[in-house]
Amino acid sequence: MRGRQTVRDMVLSLAVIGVLVGAIYFFIPHDDSSDAEMGAVKRVDYRVELITARRAAPYPVAAPEGLPKTWRATSVSYKASDDGKGGAWHLGMLDPERQYASIEQSDATAKDFIKDVTLGATKVAGKQAVGSKKWDRYQGEKYRALVREESGVTTVVTGTAPYGRLADLAAALVAKKG
The missing domain is CATH 3.30.200.100 (MucB/RseB, C-terminal domain)
Structure with missing residues (x-):
């Protein structure tokens, strides 16, 4: 039973990290437009x-x-x-x-x-x-x-x-x- 909880906990941890990374990407401004390239x-x-x-x-x-x-x-x-x-x-x-x-x-x-x-x-x-x-x-x-x-x-x-x-x-x- 101990082995299943470890795998389940790892999957849940990865899901939480994925949601966190997605939120950071969504809320932090970034500009991939050609105007941004020109300004670089x-x-x-x-x-x-x-x-x-x-x-x-x-x-x-x-x-x-x-x-x-x-x-x-x-x-x-x-x-x-x-x-x-x-x-x-x-x-x-x-x-x-x-x-x-x-x-x-x-x-x-x-x-x-x-x-x-x-x-x-x-x-x-x-x-x-x-x-x-x-x-x-x-x-x-x-x-x-x-x-x-x-x-x-x-x-x-x-x-x-x-x-x-x-x-x-x-x-x-x-x-x-x-």
Whole structure:
């Protein structure tokens, strides 16, 4: 008789625990909607880093101006080179369709820099018109990119966003020296 009571008590205990867990799940707020997912990615204010980068970099640092509020900055950095002559600017964003796009700039060797920031993308045929300028197209397994090499600086607009969105971001870029 003792063995049956133990099994019966265990089943009752498990039932009570199950009801308790269900009540906790029901009464504690949680949001599985896409708005909650969007809110999980923090928006960053990149103004201070931009001013700092424009003062420190030996090239005009590009940042978007006039993009709709649906574009959200998510990461920003400026890393000076070891010799103090240049560095790398990065501004990561989510486009309105929640695709990643970033602005990468450096005065490092263009070939190595492009390979690094595009995760190994290679140049493909055709150019992308952005305003009055033509940008080279790159395509990789993960990222696509628009690349513009100018005297002393390489600008790369890269990410998972389609070329049209990357072109929208490139068109909004304004390069200034601080």
